[in-house]
Amino acid sequence: MKNKSILEVCLSPDLGGLELYMSNCSKYLSKEFNVYNVISKNSKLEDYFKNDKNSFLLKRKSSFSLFLALKLAKIIDKQSIDIIHLHWTKDIPIVVFSKKLSKRKPKIVQTRHMTMTRFKNDFYHKFLYKNIDTIICVTKALQEQVNKFIPKNIRPKTEVIYLGAKTSEKLKENEILKFKNSLKVNDSFMLGLVGRINEFKGQHLLIEAMSLLKEKKLNIKAYIIGHAMNEEYLEKLKQKVIKYELEEQVLFVGFTKEPSKFMQACDVVLMASKNETFGLVTIEAMRNGTAVIASNSGGVLEVIDDEKTGLLFENQNYEDLALKIEKLYKDDILREKLAYAGQKKAKIQFDYDKQFEKVIELFGRS
Incomplete structure (x- = not known):
């Protein structure tokens, strides 16, 4: 009873x-x-x-x-x-x-x-x-x-x-490839930002960072996943994408009930919030075995050990965000090391x- x-x-x-x-x-x-x-x-x-x-x-x-x-x-x-x-x-x-x-x-x-x-x-x-x-x-x-x-x-x-965060079922390589093909990732480096679309979550920072990365001719695609809390902000983001001619590099996916599938498909998952209290998405990405980059503020500092279980960028600084993305784009060994250590920490502590x-x-x- x-x-x-x-x-x-x-x-x-x-x-x-x-x-x-x-x-x-x-x-x-x-x-x-x-x-x-x-x-x-x-x-x-x-x-x-x-x-x-x-x-x-x-x-x-x-x-x-x-x-x-x-x-x-x-x-x-x-x-x-x-x-x-x-x-x-x-x-x-x-x-x-x-x-x-x-x-x-x-x-x-x-x-x-x-x-x-x-x-x-x-x-x-x-x-x-x-x-x-x-x-x-x-x-x-x-x-x-x-x-x-x-x-x-x-x-x-x-x-x-x-x-x-739960341990998600690990997708097979052919399943991830099929999923990436459906998103038209092709051979691009895949970034994911998962969360409600509002200014606090920092989707605009990702777009600004992507404009800098495009100038360097880096083969990167960014996927913004989540529903819009503010249609006006979403429209501003879309106009920014058009302004920087990033229609092929920045894609809006909308809400998904399968975030772990996205996380496993991504090379890096981002958390660009201004001052996230905790950042559930961050530990979900870590548990899925994906490297994470997050802003150095709020509860994230209790989750990520910089350069050990993920990378931290200066809060609200899209130029620094672009540098951290470039770092993992060019260094597969570091990315895999961070993903492994992050997964281990998330399993023990979260x-x-x-x-x-x-x-x-x-x-x-x-």
Whole structure:
């Protein structure tokens, strides 16, 4: 008999690492607990919870809605929820008020994926954080931010649990070749940038770097994989590609449910975000045995050891990014060495099952 009931909450309309992590939490925690899910109606997460009798759809219009909090409170009481696990920072007000409105008064655990940059010492934030029991931080740097910006007297307990990546099935050489042929890679060096298309993720830096690499006549193709969060930004990227005459070298693939296939096909996977809290894509690429280049900021510094398990480029500096790409383009031995060491580190420190066992253990004693 499973003796605890968990409510996974994510009302985000998008689909990225944060939302997919919520979906994975639901599946993994179901091994030990009764798990229910609340997602936003018409969100991209809906496909992941189709025909799930333990899932509820709520229509979210703003960061706070008393009506929505009341609906959530009814779900909490009806399903006898012991712990609410929330993921999207914007859901905090709705979740806290639903706890206040419920009869059960469940504990609240937040997995925080986003950086914290300002003090939470006003009355409103003090009220919110006083009602959260635990914050799971996905990096040590994030834990330091939480400890710095939330006053000690109302600060929830904090725990560091890294995100984990699974070992993907290794594709055979002929399968990779067939896949690359479908993408018209031909004999080009293949770069991949996987993630939501928005300015924060730095797709524009890759295009600028590619313009420099084209001038050097290097045979490189870059594939931008992910859905656009901002159509205006996507259009700017496409215009930039046209401006630099990179239509043959930079290709937009859109969202894929098989990112590991792309990663295994790539010679190098990039992470060009301005200040990524963790960078799940980075460890997924490492676990897939592909060399990685990432910006030297945020949680990435806890993942990549420069020149050992990957390469770091100066944050927001596309010229340095181009130099690091060129370095691995010209040095197969270094690229293979980084890929091997990166895969080894990701397997030891960022294993999917090991990290989720820590989450289960935390929920078991919460």
